[in-house]
Amino acid sequence: MILEAKDLNYYYQDGESRRYVLKDTSVAFEKGKFYTILGQSGSGKTTLLALLSALDTPQSGTVLFDGKDIKQIGYENYRRNNVGIIFQSYNLIPTFTAVENVLLPMSITENELPEDKKSVAYNLLDYIGIGKSKADRLVNKLSGGEQQRVAIARALATNVELILADEPTGNLDEEMEQEIIEIFKKLAYEHQKCVIVVTHSNEIAQQSDQTFSLKKGSLTPYE
Ligand SMILES: Nc1ncnc2c1ncn2[C@@H]1O[C@H](COP(=O)(O)OP(=O)(O)O)[C@@H](O)[C@H]1O
Ligand SMILES: [Mg+2]
Numbered sequence: 001m002i003l004e005a006k007d008l009n010y011y012y013q014d015g016e017s018r019r020y021v022l023k024d025t026s027v028a029f030e031k032g033k034f035y036t037i038l039g040q041s042g043s044g045k046t047t048l049l050a051l052l053s054a055l056d057t058p059q060s061g062t063v064l065f066d067g068k069d070i071k072q073i074g075y076e077n078y079r080r081n082n083v084g085i086i087f088q089s090y091n092l093i094p095t096f097t098a099v100e101n102v103l104l105p106m107s108i109t110e111n112e113l114p115e116d117k118k119s120v121a122y123n124l125l126d127y128i129g130i131g132k133s134k135a136d137r138l139v140n141k142l143s144g145g146e147q148q149r150v151a152i153a154r155a156l157a158t159n160v161e162l163i164l165a166d167e168p169t170g171n172l173d174e175e176m177e178q179e180i181i182e183i184f185k186k187l188a189y190e191h192q193k194c195v196i197v198v199t200h201s202n203e204i205a206q207q208s209d210q211t212f213s214l215k216k217g218s219l220t221p222y223e
Contacts (some may be wrong), residue, residue, distance in 0.1 A: 001028045001029065001030050001064075001067075002029060002030060002031050002065065002066060002161060002162055002194045003028070003029045003052065003063070003064070003065055003162055003194060003196075004026075004027070004028040004029070004063070004064040004067075005025060005026055005027050005028075005048075005051070005052060005061065005062075005063050005064075006026050006061055006062045006063075006064065007024050007025070007026055007060065007061040007062070008022050008024070008025040008026070008048075008051055008058045008060075008061035008062075008063070009022060009023060009024060009025075009058055009059050009060045009061055010022040010044075010047055010051065010056075010058045010059060011059060020217045021044040021047045021217060022044055022047060022048060022051070022058070022217050022218075023216075023217035023218060024061075024218065025048070025061070025217065025218055025219055026219075027212060027219050029194050029196060030194060031161060031192050031193065031194045032188055032189065032192045032193070032194070033188055033194060033195070033209045033210065034184055034185055034188040034189075034195045034197070034207075034208045034209050035194075035195065035196045035197070035208055035209065035210050035211070035212070036196075036197050036198070036199055036204055036205040036207075036208040036210075036211045036212075037049075037196065037197070037198045037199070037211070037212050037213075037214055037219070038199060038200065038201075038202070038205045038211050038212070038213050038214065038222065039198075039200065039213065039214035039215065040200060040215075041200060043214045043215060044214055044217060045166070045167075045198040045199075045200075045214055046166055046198070048198070048214065048219075049085075049164050049166050049196075049198050051063060052083075052164055052196070053079065053083050053085050053164050054070055054075040054076075054078045054079050054083070055079070055085070057071075057075070065078060065082055065083075065162070077110070080105075080108055080109050080110060080158070081109055081110055081111050081158065081160070082160055082161075082162060083160055083162045083163075083164060084154075084155030084156055084157075084158065084160045084162065084163045084164070085155060085163075085164050085165070085166075086148070086151050086152055086155050086163065086164070086165035086166070086168045087151070087165075087166050087168075088166055088167040088168060088170040088171060089171065090139075090144075090147045090148055090150070090151045090171075091151065092139045092140075092147055092150055092151060092154070093139070094138065094139060094140040095138065096138070096139065097135065097136050097137060097138055097139065098125060098130055098134060098135045098136070098137060098139050098142065098146075098150045098153075099118070099121050099122060099125060099135040099136060101139055101150055101151075101154050102121040102124060102125060102150065102153045102154045102157050103117060103118065103121050103157070104154070105154060105157050105158050106120070106121065106157050106158060108158075109158040109159075111158050111159050111160075112159075113158070113159060120157070121135075121153070121157060122135055124153045124156055124157060125149075125150065125153045127153075128149045128150075128152055128153045128156075128183060129146075129149050129179075129183075130142075130146060130149050130150060130153065134146060144171050144172055144176070145172050145173075145176035145179065145180070148168060148169070148171075148172065148176075148180055149180075149183070151168075152168075152180070152183060156187070160193075161192070161193055161194060162193070162194050162196075163184070163187060163193050163194070163195045163196070164196050164198075165184070165195070165196070165197045165198065166198050167198060167199055167200070168180060168197060169181070169199075169201075169204070177201075177204070181204060181207055184197060185207070188209075205222065210222075
């Protein structure tokens with residue numbers, strides 16, 4: 001298993017009482033698979049992804065990457081070196097070009113990367129469907145679908161095996177959505193990545209290898 005969550009508890013204090021978003025939640029993911037986590041708005045999807053990517057920490061419970069507690073790895077190390085995150089609203093740097101956005105995490109990671117980072121970034125963008133001329137454009141001059149492709153290339157730039165995406169097609173039309181889903185499938189099946197997509201879309205869930213349903217703070221495998 002590349003990623004495991006064990007007995008995660010996450011709550012907000014509401015006066016005297018605790019309002020649990022996640023309650024004793026456990027789940028495990030392996031490489032080479034495309035997973036979806038399906039849940040309604042407010043069910044805790046973003047919270048769960050934040051804990052899995054060390055953007056936030058649970059009140060109790062552990063997240064293991066390759067069998068190691070991410071607290072031991074160090075949250076910052078884990079974010080820099082082990083996980084790629086994709087957001088619904090892309091979260092790119094608008095005053096940077098596409099290729100500059102992809103280069104940024106490459107300058108921060110401690111992972112071993114090829115000497116010529118710039119050609120790696122261009123090649124990665126090209127592979128995801130962003131050619132040279134678009135790669136040199138400011139990202140806010142690109143369409144939504146193109147910006148999300150840049151965000152995927154950025155998530156992959158540090159050569160991670162684990163990709164987490166929070167409603168990555170929430171701002172895209174259906175055709176673009178399907179193209180993005182095809183990229184995720186390719187990453188899982190041709191490049192042996194572990195891809196975990198959080199979504200409220202049944203159509204996306206149906207295309208994944210395994211779906212977990214998030215309801216009332218716990219995850220259950222979906223049949
Ligand atoms: N700062 C906060 N204080 C109290 N409750 C919060 C806070 N942030 C989020 N929540 C609640 O936590 C729950 C889960 O939120 P979230 O993980 O964003 O759900 P989802 O991504 O599935 O829509 C929601 O009910 C939300 O209202
Ligand atoms: Mg959310």
